[in-house]
Amino acid sequence: MPTPTAFFQGQYVPLEDAKIGVMTHAFNYGTAVFEGVRGNWNDEEGQLYLFRVRDHIRRVLESSKIMRLGVQYSEDEIVTTVERVAEMSGFREDVYIRPLVYKSDEVVGLRMHNLAEDFLVFVTPFGAYLDPEAGVRCVTSSWRRVDDTMIPARAKVTGLYVNNAMAKTEAELNGVDEAIMLNQDGHVSEGSGENIVMMRHGRLVTPPPSDNILEGITLETALEIAKRELGLEVERRTIDRSELYIADEVFMTGTAAHVTPVTEIDRIPIGDGEFGEVSRLLQRRYFEAITGRIPEYADWLTPVYTGAAVEA
Numbered sequence: 001m002p003t004p005t006a007f008f009q010g011q012y013v014p015l016e017d018a019k020i021g022v023m024t025h026a027f028n029y030g031t032a033v034f035e036g037v038r039g040n041w042n043d044e045e046g047q048l049y050l051f052r053v054r055d056h057i058r059r060v061l062e063s064s065k066i067m068r069l070g071v072q073y074s075e076d077e078i079v080t081t082v083e084r085v086a087e088m089s090g091f092r093e094d095v096y097i098r099p100l101v102y103k104s105d106e107v108v109g110l111r112m113h114n115l116a117e118d119f120l121v122f123v124t125p126f127g128a129y130l131d132p133e134a135g136v137r138c139v140t141s142s143w144r145r146v147d148d149t150m151i152p153a154r155a156k157v158t159g160l161y162v163n164n165a166m167a168k169t170e171a172e173l174n175g176v177d178e179a180i181m182l183n184q185d186g187h188v189s190e191g192s193g194e195n196i197v198m199m200r201h202g203r204l205v206t207p208p209p210s211d212n213i214l215e216g217i218t219l220e221t222a223l224e225i226a227k228r229e230l231g232l233e234v235e236r237r238t239i240d241r242s243e244l245y246i247a248d249e250v251f252m253t254g255t256a257a258h259v260t261p262v263t264e265i266d267r268i269p270i271g272d273g274e275f276g277e278v279s280r281l282l283q284r285r286y287f288e289a290i291t292g293r294i295p296e297y298a299d300w301l302t303p304v305y306t307g308a309a310v311e312a
């Protein structure tokens, strides 16, 4: 049986014992940064593979630096802690691991300085976030993506995510799967939890970091696969909303969302409304890579169960 485990206040504890107080600064003001790392289950091997765990930990350390959040652990220590939490939890299915650095003082007052901080990790089972077979139906959100002059857009700040949550809810209440958020200038930024890529005139195009995107690890992965396997280069430039409508293909990338083709935007079919060839291939190769089925991409993976096979 799995035993969901957390790393909390410097110790490995059962998940149900990892609780914060109601006055915790991060809970009241969103003063925390986080990551999402996927563990992908390979049933034939009885193995759980963490995907690009070190890259996620580097990003949480960058987010912490931007937000003036001190972290009392080194990069190596955090990587080891994430691996250990996954191993101790013993899941035999896809999981999502959440490292989080937060202002832990139980005090009222708006500031980022002179506050205690702590680090925690938890893990939870997590299946498909967007339907990989059906693809994604999107609307352009009426909520603009937060600007870097408001909240650092390249940092995964918990408080920032109300922006994304509002966009996602608007999309779902309008009967589709996902929102596409425009930036303050009205150009395409990203999904509520995914980066966005289009295929146009035989090239892959994605917005630059200065359009307030999160610098996605899945995005880099998909672009790397596209380069190695299809010889496709990427152009990073500003994209207009109307340009997406006439793209040959559009797909979204994200730790939760994997690589998932977009079939329509604002009720306009993308291409012929079916999965495009490039999106389909990238989606397939990405799934094979993250579940340990492509030796060439094994460097991206950390097997969790190194000792005896985990009990069924």
Ligand code: PMP
Pocket: 036, 164, 190, 191, 192, 193, 194, 195, 213, 214, 215, 216, 217, 218, 219, 253, 254, 255, 256
């Ligand atoms: N944009 C946002 C707003 C996100 O939350 C995420 C998920 N972390 C992404 C893009 C995709 O990033 P990644 O591929 O690194 O998960």
